[in-house]
Amino acid sequence: MTTIRFPTAPSPGSVLGAAPHVTESADAYRATGGYADATGPDELLHRLAASGLRGRGGAGFPAAVKLRAVRERGGVPVVVANGEEGEPGSVKDRWLLRARPHLVLDGLVRAASVTGAVRGYVYLSDPEAGARVRRALAEREPHLPIEVVETAHTYVAGEESAVVRRIDGGPALPTAKPPRPFERGVGGAPTLVSNVETLARIALIAARPDLRDRIARATLVTLSGGRGAPVLTEVPYGVPLRTLAAAHGTPDAAGALMGGLFGGLLDARALDLPLDPDALAAAGTALGCGAIRFLAAGACPVSTAADAVGHLAAESARQCGVCVSGTAAIRDAVHALCAGTAAPDTLAHLDRWSRGLPGRGACGLLDAAAGTAGSLLLAFPDLVRSHLGGPCPGCIAAFATAPPAGGHGRRLAVAVPEVADAASSRTPLPALKGTP
Template sequence: MTSIRLPTTRSPGSVLGAAPGVTERAEAHRATGGDAGATDPDALLRHLDASGLRGRGGAGFPAAVKLRAVRDRGGVPVVVANGEEGEPGSVKDRWLLRARPHLVLDGLAHAAAITGAVRGYVYLSDPEAGASVRRALAERAPHLPVEVVETDHTYVAGEESAVVRRIDGGPALPTSKPPRPFERGVGGAPTLVSNVETLARIALTAAHPGLRRVIARSTLITLSGGDAEPVLTEVPYGVPLRTLAAWHGTAAPGGALMGGLFGGLVDARALDLPLEPDALAAAGTALGCGAIRFLAPGACPVATAADAVGHLAAESARQCGVCVSGTAAIRDTVHALAEGTAGPDATARLERWSQTLPGRGACGLLDAAAATAGSLLRAFPERVRSHLRGPCPDCAAGTAVRPDSRGRRLAVPVPEVAMAPTSRIPLPVLKGTS
């Protein structure tokens, strides 16, 4: 079970809200400042520029720049709330759609007002999230026509060109670029594909512009790994990773798998880094989708890497030959390392692939596999060398287990969200809430 932990300091600019274990109904949402129609679009765009809000889907692109690019493209744009989170260690987007659908829909309406869009979509794969969004739409005035589009849950289904392709009636598979969705997206129109947490923070900025920096510099984080149960929480930028590990319940972690499968592995020394996108990027890792998996003391990072690349190889869209062959080669080599059967040239091959394969596929899946392999070599060279000498004692003792090609051990369950018939009911006590 994944627990929800409220911030120690409460703020009206919190995405978690006051009652994250209950679906927020329209009445409660309006009582806390929710309203998609009362903010001047140009003023809101200036607030977003000043706040420095970055997208929360993984790439961290400035939200105001993305909105402006769609607005300035011409034509009649389309806006899409992207709630299909493919990273196995992340649950924030599905929780948001289940618990705070009105906040996301407000953000979508504000994005439409800024860009000039006249229709929107909510794109997801979680049936409970879909039901929650549809209930919320039925409670709202129809300022913006919105359609819910469901897809199968895969790693690549949330990539923005795959989102466009699925909404247009095709498979949820990435396409080559250009054009990018802001140039030519749904139905050929300029399209904003925005992560649901990004939209929630746009809505909060509209409701509380005086808190714009606080809103932009806080983020939802999924913490997992070790023996502690997963935690979904919201923290400000700047908190040391080591502090988050202690808060999660992983004592003296040996490192972490960062950004879902996007930021690669870091060793224990990197846990003194602050949770801040630029600082993490400068250190060779990434915040990504905000999912961090800590390595318990004694856990084998080689086995963790094998889980990650095995999952990525299994999730390949199988459209790009270089991705199919590249992810399979990385998977097989890292798995051989984990089993103690790799040849002496394994590290040289992994190093070469980590440098030559990124950027060669239609999406970021191959990049993630290559980055994971490269980060393993950089962060844990001695553990890799020990695996070349033979089976790992930690693996043999069962502390780290045989790699799972489907990545099931990396998955995190979505926190439970109760359905509230009205906004005036006793709220449940959430495990782990402070």
């Protein structure tokens, strides 16, 4: 079961709130300063730009720049809260919609005021989250018309052009760019597609400008793998990955799979990197959606890579021929390494694909598969070469409970923390020891 832990203690400006295991009511949210009208759209945009708030959907794009692009595009914009969480190792977005729907809705309304939008959508695939968002809308009907749009859960359904396509009545599949949604989105209007955590932080910055920088420079992370049970927590930028590994219960971690499936694999030496988007990008990895899967000492990273690329190949939208063939080729090559049946030229093929395939699909799925393969070769070269000599005991042990053909999602998936409806279930939560 996934637990929620405060890094130290509940504090103002935390996305976790005071009781993250209970769905927050409208009255409780108002009591913390939510839905206040003191901040105008121009002032809020200035605050967001000054804070340096980045999007939390994966790309880390500056939130103020994205809002301004929609605002200046002309026409009558649309705003979308994107809660479709495609990464199997991430739970933060579904938890937010279940536990703090008013915080997300407040952020969506504020984004609408900044951009001049006249309608909004909450886009998701989790039925429980959908029910709680609808109930929150009934508790406090916003000035902005907001519709909940549900979709089937897939890896690509949360890609911004897929979001627009689904809201417009089509399938949740990516489209070629340009145009991008800020240029032409829902119904042809300029559209802001913003991750729900990003919107939550916009609402918090509006309510607590005195905590602006702290709010912008903290992030929700989902920690899994290793020897510890999955954890959802909030940490400030700058915390070393090694500290998070120790706090999670894997102090001797052999590495990590970063950013869900988008940041690639890191070895143990790289765990000294700080949890900071710029520092991680400079090191060739990414924070992404904040999902970090630690590798236990003795675990084989090739089996983790096999899980990742196998899941990506299965989740391909099958619209781009290069993605279908490329992800399948990478999957088969990594699985052959696990089984000890790889040909002598397998590593050369993987290296070539990792360099040549990124950027050739309509979305980032192919990039993620190629990046995982490339990072495996870069972080663990000697260990990968040893797989050319025969079956790997570590891989055999990893696949013993679920074969590669169907076990990827089950091994990578993290359950959403339980969020109760009744306020009477409030109980103290443990702190995540080892973090600031």
